Amino acid sequence: MNEEDGPVSERHAKALARRRLKQALAAIYDPPPAVLLPDRDALCDYVRATLGDAPLTYLEFGVKGGRSFKRIAERFTHADARFIGFDSFEGLPEDWLFQPQGRFSTGGKPPDLRDPRMRFVTGWFQNALPGFLNENDIGGAAPLLVHYDADLYGSTLFVLAELWRHADDYYFLFDEFFQEEAVALYDFSRAFPVEIEFLAQTTTTPFKQVFGRMRRVEFKPRRAIEEKPCDASS
Numbered sequence: 373m374n375e376e377d378g379p380v381s382e383r384h385a386k387a388l389a390r391r392r393l394k395q396a397l398a399a400i401y402d403p404p405p406a407v408l409l410p411d412r413d414a415l416c417d418y419v420r421a422t423l424g425d426a427p428l429t430y431l432e433f434g435v436k437g438g439r440s441f442k443r444i445a446e447r448f449t450h451a452d453a454r455f456i457g458f459d460s461f462e463g464l465p466e467d468w469l470f471q472p473q474g475r476f477s478t479g480g481k482p483p484d485l486r487d488p489r490m491r492f493v494t495g496w497f498q499n500a501l502p503g504f505l506n507e508n509d510i511g512g513a514a515p516l517l518v519h520y521d522a523d524l525y526g527s528t529l530f531v532l533a534e535l536w537r538h539a540d541d542y543y544f545l546f547d548e549f550f551q552e553e554a555v556a557l558y559d560f561s562r563a564f565p566v567e568i569e570f571l572a573q574t575t576t577t578p579f580k581q582v583f584g585r586m587r588r589v590e591f592k593p594r595r596a597i598e599e600k601p602c603d604a605s606s
Contacts, residue, residue, distance in 0.1 A: 393551070396558035400568060405582070407572035412443065415545075415581055418572050419517065420447040422583075423543065427452035427514045433497060433531050434521030435459040438483030440547070444519070445487055452514075455490045456504075457482070458497055497527055505538045516542035523548055528556035536564045540588040548579040565591040 409415045427450045432441050435457035445455050461481055482492040493500050510516055516539055522528045535542070546553045561568060570584040 392555050396555045397550070400558050400561060401554065401570065405570040405572050405584070409572055409574050411574055411576055412440070412581055415572060415574050415583055416443050416447055419444075419543070419545070419583055422571065423448075423515050423517065425450050427454075428517055429453075429510055429512075429514055430455045430517045430519070431510070431535075432457045432519040432521065433459075433527070434519075434523065434547070435461070435483065435492065438485050440519065440521065441483070441490070442485060444517070445485075445490065451489075453489055455487070457490070457492045458500060458504075459492065459494065460496050461494060497522065498530055501531065501534050505534060510535075511539045517545070518542055519545040519547065520553055521545075521547035523552065525552035525556045528553045529560055532556065532560040533564065536560075536566070536588060541586070543583070543585050546582045549573075549582045550580050565589050 407418065409418060425448060428448055430444055430448070430453070432444075432455070435441055436459065438457070441455065441457050445453075459482070482494060493504055518531075518535065518539075520528055520531065522531060546557070549557075557568070560566075565588065567587045567589050568584060569586075570582055572584075573582045574580050
C-alpha cells in the first residue's frame with residue numbers, strides 16, 4: 373500500500389463532502405430566501421412574527437444547555453404552547469468537523485429551565501423519537517415548529533424521515549444548515565415527497581441558520597435535471 377493512501381483518501385473524502393454540499397445547496401436552496409437577518413435573535417423574532425403567539429408545539433433536536441430552547445419559549449408565551457427538547461446530553465455520538473465525539477456533553481443532565489410548558493426526552497434520537505411520536509400527536513391544528521440542531525448528517529436525516537409520517541405541514545429551523553444538515557435535507561427530499569419553502573436566513577458565518585416551511589405532497593416523478601460539471605477540488 374502506498375504510504376500516501378491514507379492522506380489522499382482523507383483529502384478525497386473532504387473533496388467529495390464539499391461537492392455534495394454544493395450539489396445539495398444548488399438543488400434545494402437556489403434562489404435563497406429574500407429575508408436576510410443578522411443573527412439568531414433576529415431570526416427568532418421573525419419566526420414569532422410569522423406564527424404569532426400561537427399555542428404551538430416546538431420540537432428541538434440537539435438541546436445542550438438550552439439556550440436556543442429558552443430563546444424560543446420566551447417569544448411564544450401562550451399558556452398552551454408546549455416545548456419538547458430531544459438530546460442524549462452525552463455529546464456528539466461521533467466526530468463532527470473539528471469537534472470530537474462527546475463534545476457538547478452536559479454529563480447526561482438536561483438544562484434546569486423552570487417552565488412547566490417544557491419537557492425533555494433524554495436519549496439518542498434513534499431510540500427516543502419513535503416511541504414519543506407513537507404516543508404523542510404532533511400533527512394537530514396548532515402550528516408545529518421543528519428546530520434541527522443535530523449537526524450530523526445521519527441524525528438529521530433520521531429525524532426528517534421519522535417526522536414525515538406524523539406531520540404533513542410544519543415550520544422548521546436549521547441551525548448549522550450550510551454543513552451536513554443541508555445534505556441530509558437534500559437526500560431526504562429525493563426519497564420523501566415534500567415541498568420545501570425557505571422564508572429567512574441569518575447572515576452569520578460560517579453556520580447560517582434558516583427558517584422555512586415543509587409540506588408533504590403527492591409523489592410525482594422529477595423532471596430530468598442536467599447536472600453541471602462540479603470540480604471536486606474546489
